[in-house]
Amino acid sequence: MTMTTKPAPAAAAGAPPTAGFLDRVLKVRELAIAAVLVLMLTATQLDNSAFLSQQGIKDLLLNATILVLVAVGQATVVITRNVDLSVGSVLGITAFAAGDFLHGGGNPVLAVVIAVAIGAGFGLVNGALVSLGQVPALVVTLGTLYIIRGLDSIWVGSRQITAADLPSGFVSFGHDGLSVIPYLALLTALVLVAAAYYLRSYRSGRDLYALGSSPEAARLAGVPVRKRILAAYVTCGALAGLAGALYLARFGNVDSGTGNGYELTVVSAVVVGGVAFTGGSGSVYGAALGALLLTSINSVLPSIGVSSVWVQAIDGVLLLLAIAVDRIVALRVAGLLRKRAAQTRSATHG
Amino acid sequence: MHARTTAVRRAVAAVAAVSVVALGAAACGGTTKKSTDSGSSSGNGSAATASANPAAATKKGLTIAYLPKQVNNPYFTISDNGGKQAVEALGEKYKEVGTSSGTDTAGQVSYVNTLTQQQVNAIAVSAQDPGALCTALNQARKNGVKVVTYDSDTKADCRDLFVSQASAEDLGRTEVQLLAKQIGGKGQIAILSAAQTATNQNTWIGYMKDELKKPEYKDIQLVKVAYGNDDAQASFQQTQGLLQQYPNLKGIISPTTVGIKAAAQYLSGSKYKGKVQLTGLGTPNDMRAYLANGTVQSFELWDPAKLGALAGYTAVALASGQITGAPGQTFTAGDLGSFTVGQDGVVVLGKPTVFDGTNIGQYHF
Numbered sequence: 261m262t263m264t265t266k267p268a269p270a271a272a273a274g275a276p277p278t279a280g281f282l283d284r285v286l287k288v289r290e291l292a293i294a295a296v297l298v299l300m301l302t303a304t305q306l307d308n309s310a311f312l313s314q315q316g317i318k319d320l321l322l323n324a325t326i327l328v329l330v331a332v333g334q335a336t337v338v339i340t341r342n343v344d345l346s347v348g349s350v351l352g353i354t355a356f357a358a359g360d361f362l363h364g365g366g367n368p369v370l371a372v373v374i375a376v377a378i379g380a381g382f383g384l385v386n387g388a389l390v391s392l393g394q395v396p397a398l399v400v401t402l403g404t405l406y407i408i409r410g411l412d413s414i415w416v417g418s419r420q421i422t423a424a425d426l427p428s429g430f431v432s433f434g435h436d437g438l439s440v441i442p443y444l445a446l447l448t449a450l451v452l453v454a455a456a457y458y459l460r461s462y463r464s465g466r467d468l469y470a471l472g473s474s475p476e477a478a479r480l481a482g483v484p485v486r487k488r489i490l491a492a493y494v495t496c497g498a499l500a501g502l503a504g505a506l507y508l509a510r511f512g513n514v515d516s517g518t519g520n521g522y523e524l525t526v527v528s529a530v531v532v533g534g535v536a537f538t539g540g541s542g543s544v545y546g547a548a549l550g551a552l553l554l555t556s557i558n559s560v561l562p563s564i565g566v567s568s569v570w571v572q573a574i575d576g577v578l579l580l581l582a583i584a585v586d587r588i589v590a591l592r593v594a595g596l597l598r599k600r601a602a603q604t605r606s607a608t609h610g
Numbered sequence: 611m612h613a614r615t616t617a618v619r620r621a622v623a624a625v626a627a628v629s630v631v632a633l634g635a636a637a638c639g640g641t642t643k644k645s646t647d648s649g650s651s652s653g654n655g656s657a658a659t660a661s662a663n664p665a666a667a668t669k670k671g672l673t674i675a676y677l678p679k680q681v682n683n684p685y686f687t688i689s690d691n692g693g694k695q696a697v698e699a700l701g702e703k704y705k706e707v708g709t710s711s712g713t714d715t716a717g718q719v720s721y722v723n724t725l726t727q728q729q730v731n732a733i734a735v736s737a738q739d740p741g742a743l744c745t746a747l748n749q750a751r752k753n754g755v756k757v758v759t760y761d762s763d764t765k766a767d768c769r770d771l772f773v774s775q776a777s778a779e780d781l782g783r784t785e786v787q788l789l790a791k792q793i794g795g796k797g798q799i800a801i802l803s804a805a806q807t808a809t810n811q812n813t814w815i816g817y818m819k820d821e822l823k824k825p826e827y828k829d830i831q832l833v834k835v836a837y838g839n840d841d842a843q844a845s846f847q848q849t850q851g852l853l854q855q856y857p858n859l860k861g862i863i864s865p866t867t868v869g870i871k872a873a874a875q876y877l878s879g880s881k882y883k884g885k886v887q888l889t890g891l892g893t894p895n896d897m898r899a900y901l902a903n904g905t906v907q908s909f910e911l912w913d914p915a916k917l918g919a920l921a922g923y924t925a926v927a928l929a930s931g932q933i934t935g936a937p938g939q940t941f942t943a944g945d946l947g948s949f950t951v952g953q954d955g956v957v958v959l960g961k962p963t964v965f966d967g968t969n970i971g972q973y974h975f
Contacts, residue, residue, distance in 0.1 A: 308854055310853075310854040310857055315881050315882075316850075319847075319850045323843070323846065323850075417682060418680065418682055418683040420895075420896075422895050422896050422898065423875060423878075423896075423898075423899035423900065424895065424898040424899040426899075428903075431878075431879075431899075432879070435878075435880070436879070510875075511842045511846075511872065511875055512871075512875045512899070513842065513871055513872075513875065555843075555847075558843075558844065558847045559847050559850060559851065561851070562847060562848050562851020562854075562855070563850070563851045563854045564855075565834075565851075565855055567806075567837075568836070568837055568839070568844065569806065569837075
């Protein structure tokens with residue numbers, strides 16, 4: 261105990277340069293993904309000049325939007341050292357709910373609100389189970405993944421929502437935009453910036469990082485653990501719900517299998533984006549870049565004529581690379597912190 | 611060590627068993643996965659012993675039971691209603707039973723057993739699994755119940771006849787014919803398939819390539835076969851890739867219901883709408899919006915109502931002794947015309963139905 265209290269003021273004294281270094285490392289982490297992305301897109305463009313045409317850019321952005329939204333929500337949860345595996349099921353059931361409502365002649369805006377609300381509701385259930393039950397999030401959300409998918413199958417049965425059931429305005433919202441920027445991408449960018457600002461600049465946002473770094477320390481420091489975890493899951497659920505509504509607009513077709521297996525893609529995007537699975541580090545910008553990178557690979561390969569069987573292998577390699585980079589960075593940061601702490605300690609003692 | 615290998619082997623066996631069940635389940639009516647060609651696996655066990663009398667009168671008051679892969683599935687509801695009309699028009703009794711899940715094979719087996727006990731005259735079944743129903747169906751046949759499979763076959767020695775929705779050859783060739791008409795007989799075309807390993811897709815694509823060898827298609831080049839894995843996003847991106855890689859592409863054939871609707875949704879929201887033609891196998895409900903907005907001119911699929919009706923006529927002809935199921939026998943199926951039993955006891959419904967703006971209003975599945 262005496263050991264842990266001693267370095268505290270010392271660390272505080274050395275905080276500004278350390279924070280600056282950490283900040284730089286994190287920025288470098290995101291810059292690296294961005295660089296890979298730019299490199300990949302440029303190379304593809306050189307090979308096939310149609311790739312970054314107006315339609316091509318629009319397609320790239322549209323392909324990424326839904327995954328980016330879910331990845332932003334997932335990142336919020338992963339930062340707290342938890343995970344939400346039920347996002348695919350939530351996306352499926354909310355997409356159908358929105359479609360069912362629109363099929364009955366409902367208002368498109370209200371349909372999106374309904375999807376978000378249902379998603380937030382499932383997020384609340386997940387958050388309550390994880391924070392109150394003190395059970396590993398992996399197991400809890402694996403359970404809700406199956407429960408929600410089961411509910412979806414019972415409710416939806418063999419029905420499906422097709423493009424003919426949807427108002428044409430809603431469907432064209434799914435692919436139209438302001439010149440090359442689709443509406444869906446604008447909406448997603450808005451959500452992304454808001455989430456990033458909140459996590460960075462609000463006390464409750466910083467609490468999520470504190471929780472992820474050390475749940476016990478955060479609790480002792482007076483962070484309202486349950487409330488914060490609950491909030492993270494509600495955000496994640498709501499964004500999965502929003503993604504469900506946008507999925508409906510984009511693909512115009514939903515059945516009881518929609519979103520099956522999506523959680524793995526989302527988790528991959530988050531990890532590739534540098535959000536550490538051990539919690540406490542990473543940013544939603546990173547997660548968004550990870551999502552953009554993964555979906556872009558799926559666009560690049562067909563465009564240069566490479567068989568799509570390579571896609572999964574490449575995704576896997578990226579994932580391992582990302583984890584390796586994280587591990588190396590973590591070790592170096594830890595080493596640096598130790599060194600600084602030792603220096604300051606010897607300075608104060610000497 | 612020994613115990614461990616046994617455990618591993620057991621696990622492998624379990625995985626294998628599960629994937630066999632999953633494969634069987636994948637052969638569902640609405641999708642195009644492996645629906646047509648499952649019957650040709652084993653020998654012609656349907657070679658009947660009793661002799662057929664083509665002139666025999668159609669018996670009245672027979673009970674024909676339909677056992678679809680899944681009740682309340684829109685595709686099978688249409689199909690079985692077609693069967694109901696045909697069967698009742700002949701003066702027979704129609705009934706439908708079945709599981710509410712398309713993968714409840716044990717449930718389907720127990721329905722077969724119940725129908726056998728009730729001594730129905732014939733069962734028209736769409737099998738969830740090619741092998742799992744065999745014991746129950748052969749038990750039924752021993753008790754004098756005629757067994758007709760439709761949409762999804764069992765092994766050939768477990769049923770009297772299989773009513774196939776369309777032959778692989780017809781499906782492959784007619785899709786090329788449709789697209790050739792739409793693009794005016796020349797230009798580059800591509801195929802958007804499901805998985806690279808999907809047997810029936812590859813069979814159809816084989817016939818497409820064969821059809822394209824004919825002299826009238828000399829100006830059409832098939833530039834690529836892309837695989838969208840029956841996933842909406844993947845099919846979107848494969849379509850995008852095709853259009854970027856081949857800027858002069860004139861048309862796409864997608865012989866999968868999932869692929870064609872994804873490609874249609876993408877095209878309808880892109881600058882290629884109306885410029886790049888799309889056809890293939892699709893259901894009218896999925897494709898209605900894209901026909902209406904001009905993305906798609908025409909596509910095809912079999913008519914499930916006719917499939918159900920033909921299954922009914924076949925069952926009645928069997929139960930009346932007009933046919934026994936041996937290849938070469940012919941029978942009349944009401945207003946559908948005359949049909950001949952083919953190799954392995956397969957009766958083919960005929961060429962697929964083409965849906966376009968003029969007739970799509972009549973179809974609701």
